[in-house]
Amino acid sequence: xxxxVNEFGLISKYFAPLADGYAGALGLKDDGALISVEFGYQIxxxxxxxxxxVHFRSEDRPEDVAARGLRVNLSDLAAMGACPVGYLLALAxxxxxxxxxxxxxxxxxASDQATYNVKLIGGDTVMTPGPLTLSITAFGQIPTxxxxxRAGAKPGDKIFxxxxxxxxxxxxxxxxxxxxxxxxxxxxxxxxxxxxxxxxIALGQALIGVAHAVIDVSDGLIADIGHICTLANLGARLNxxxxxxxxxxxxxxxxxxxxxxxxxxxxxxYELVFTAPSSALETLSRISSDTGVMVTEIxxxxxxxxxxxxxxxxxxxxxxxxxxxxx
Amino acid sequence: xxxxVNEFGLISKYFAPLADGYAGALGLKDDGALISVEFGYQIxxxxxxxxxxVHFRSEDRPEDVAARGLRVNLSDLAAMGACPVGYLLALAxxxxxxxxxxxxxxxxxASDQATYNVKLIGGDTVMTPGPLTLSITAFGQIPTxxxxxRAGAKPGDKIFxxxxxxxxxxxxxxxxxxxxxxxxxxxxxxxxxxxxxxxxIALGQALIGVAHAVIDVSDGLIADIGHICTLANLGARLNxxxxxxxxxxxxxxxxxxxxxxxxxxxxxxYELVFTAPSSALETLSRISSDTGVMVTEIxxxxxxxxxxxxxxxxxxxxxxxxxxxxx
Numbered sequence: 086x087x088x089x090v091n092e093f094g095l096i097s098k099y100f101a102p103l104a105d106g107y108a109g110a111l112g113l114k115d116d117g118a119l120i121s122v123e124f125g126y127q128i129x130x131x132x133x134x135x136x137x138x139v140h141f142r143s144e145d146r147p148e149d150v151a152a153r154g155l156r157v158n159l160s161d162l163a164a165m166g167a168c169p170v171g172y173l174l175a176l177a178x179x180x181x182x183x184x185x186x187x188x189x190x191x192x193x194x195a196s197d198q199a200t201y202n203v204k205l206i207g208g209d210t211v212m213t214p215g216p217l218t219l220s221i222t223a224f225g226q227i228p229t230x231x232x233x234x235r236a237g238a239k240p241g242d243k244i245f246x247x248x249x250x251x252x253x254x255x256x257x258x259x260x261x262x263x264x265x266x267x268x269x270x271x272x273x274x275x276x277x278x279x280x281x282x283x284x285x286i287a288l289g290q291a292l293i294g295v296a297h298a299v300i301d302v303s304d305g306l307i308a309d310i311g312h313i314c315t316l317a318n319l320g321a322r323l324n325x326x327x328x329x330x331x332x333x334x335x336x337x338x339x340x341x342x343x344x345x346x347x348x349x350x351x352x353x354x355y356e357l358v359f360t361a362p363s364s365a366l367e368t369l370s371r372i373s374s375d376t377g378v379m380v381t382e383i384x385x386x387x388x389x390x391x392x393x394x395x396x397x398x399x400x401x402x403x404x405x406x407x408x409x410x411x412x
Numbered sequence: 413x414x415x416x417v418n419e420f421g422l423i424s425k426y427f428a429p430l431a432d433g434y435a436g437a438l439g440l441k442d443d444g445a446l447i448s449v450e451f452g453y454q455i456x457x458x459x460x461x462x463x464x465x466v467h468f469r470s471e472d473r474p475e476d477v478a479a480r481g482l483r484v485n486l487s488d489l490a491a492m493g494a495c496p497v498g499y500l501l502a503l504a505x506x507x508x509x510x511x512x513x514x515x516x517x518x519x520x521x522a523s524d525q526a527t528y529n530v531k532l533i534g535g536d537t538v539m540t541p542g543p544l545t546l547s548i549t550a551f552g553q554i555p556t557x558x559x560x561x562r563a564g565a566k567p568g569d570k571i572f573x574x575x576x577x578x579x580x581x582x583x584x585x586x587x588x589x590x591x592x593x594x595x596x597x598x599x600x601x602x603x604x605x606x607x608x609x610x611x612x613i614a615l616g617q618a619l620i621g622v623a624h625a626v627i628d629v630s631d632g633l634i635a636d637i638g639h640i641c642t643l644a645n646l647g648a649r650l651n652x653x654x655x656x657x658x659x660x661x662x663x664x665x666x667x668x669x670x671x672x673x674x675x676x677x678x679x680x681x682y683e684l685v686f687t688a689p690s691s692a693l694e695t696l697s698r699i700s701s702d703t704g705v706m707v708t709e710i711x712x713x714x715x716x717x718x719x720x721x722x723x724x725x726x727x728x729x730x731x732x733x734x735x736x737x738x739x
Contacts (some may be wrong), residue, residue, distance in 0.1 A: 117458035175547035210625035215542015220502035
């Protein structure tokens with residue numbers, strides 16, 4: 086039988102333990118929290134909200150909601166090269182939500198906190214007559230003046246992406262039952278890529294002083310490269326044949342080749358896309374090896390604004406490159 | 413005719429101007445924002461979410477929603493003695509929301525930013541099938557180790573409150589049409605106290621080194637005094653006859669005296685309640701004069717746990733002291 090919950094009970098039972106070990110959280114018992122910053126460091130702060138029915142599905146497990154909510158924020162910190170420290174959680178929950186939901190939700194947060202070395206330091210839990218809405222503000226630290234930004238791309242820079250592109254979209258399609266012919270293990274891997282995005286934290290930090298411009302893929306590969314280009318008033322040439330695809334994605338494309346453009350326009354992969362000079366190639370190879378994250382050169386920055394996609398045959402491909410509009 | 417809006421247009425038109433003058437906001441164009449902290453200072457951070465239909469009414473104007481969302485957070489910073497610096501705004505908006513709503517909402521934020529000397533530095537705007545939900549994370553700075561907290565009350569401390577108590581509840585009742593016989597000017601003043609809470613920022617900062625424990629009244633006077641007592645494992649005696657009431661509140665109570673207990677249990681006043689030793693009385697008198705904020709002694713901290721309310725005749729009054737449960 087569902088157990089009733091109240092705000093103070095929720096905080097003491099499920100959330101205060103997540104603040105253990107961060108003295109400035111004041112046990113989540115005060116009006117705010119205290120963040121101390123080492124001399125020579127800045128704070129990097131980012132905020133992402135996710136809404137049930139929009140950014141995740143009502144049938145998603147509380148564990149998946151927790152992981153997604155936290156990790157998309159950590160991905161933003163990664164894209165700036167920051168070392169994650171903590172986060173605040175604003176949770177608007179439907180009144181029917183029972184204790185077991187909070188139990189599972191907070192257990193996943195605890196697990197992710199251990200993985201990514203972050204602590205909950207504050208937040209707010211409120212009731213909503215609407216869908217579950219989760220807003221996280223994450224913060225990290227970085228040596229002053231060293232933050233990676235989306236600006237700074239230079240003509241002639243090579244464009245790189247971490248990991249594989251498009252898996253998250255295929256995972257979502259599998260979860261929706263829109264794709265059939267994939268092996269069970271490949272299907273599980275693709276679904277996991279959607280449900281459990283992997284913030285590229287070590288890679289982001291390693292790119293300090295190496296990359297000129299960095300963004301995480303949340304609007305779609307082409308759109309996010311476009312964001313970098315727009316800020317520098319430059320353009321990009323993206324080679325389709327260089328875009329890294331997982332074995333699972335290749336298997337799907339073998340059956341449904343028309344999906345390729347969708348993979349390049351889909352968000353949710355949370356890989357890092359960045360530009361760096363050719364001279365950085367050797368360094369990037371070492372970084373890839375050190376962090377265990379594949380890094381692939383997929384194009385270059387050019388003077389002419391706009392993102393041009395080059396097909397397998399070397400011709401320009403016309404694509405709808407608007408990317409995901411969050412709103 | 414309502415104009416369509418999209419995420420990137422919203423950010424550039426309405427929100428990016430609110431970040432002007434804070435370099436670390438990176439024009440709201442990046443994955444995160446950068447906060448620099450002066451040597452010898454800490455960051456104080458707080459987070460409050462408000463939901464349409466729960467924390468404000470669907471008929472409230474966008475200006476009121478903006479002011480409320482920002483000010484309740486600034487009140488938390490005030491209660492810790494921090495100097496406000498900036499905030500992040502996570503906004504989940506129903507899809508039918510038109511451009512004029514954002515125009516008015518952002519104009520009020522701009523006005524409050526000027527009043528309280530803060531800047532928008534980041535956030536997220538997403539669509540929701542549910543009610544408008546606004547989550548703000550505000551941050552300020554404070555000399556390291558100087559933050560006021562809810563802990564630290566000592567036996568024999570006097571208890572003080574800023575401003576008047578209960579106006580916000582009466583304002584809400586007036587807005588709901590639940591109260592009749594108040595003059596137009598008093599009604600306007602009371603409504604304003606609900607719609608536009610006034611964060612006691614200067615007072616909070618002045619209380620550093622003076623107050624032992626501080627909280628802002630958001631759960632209700634008795635409940636919030638209870639929070640302070642619980643953390644110190646102490647109790648309090650609260651003298652009803654000392655509780656400061658506005659002329660408007662006195663006028664209402666003249667007609668409906670039974671409302672007094674409600675005023676002591678109602679949240680939303682966002683006044684500061686704090687404890688300080690008797691020896692601080694003269695200092696507090698000067699602080700009150702300097703900040704232009706009335707400060708009234710309303711009780712004392714005692715060894716026996718629990719909050720005891722002393723009536724006009726000197727007898728203990730039994731009250732329902734649970735306060736506002738946010739969830």
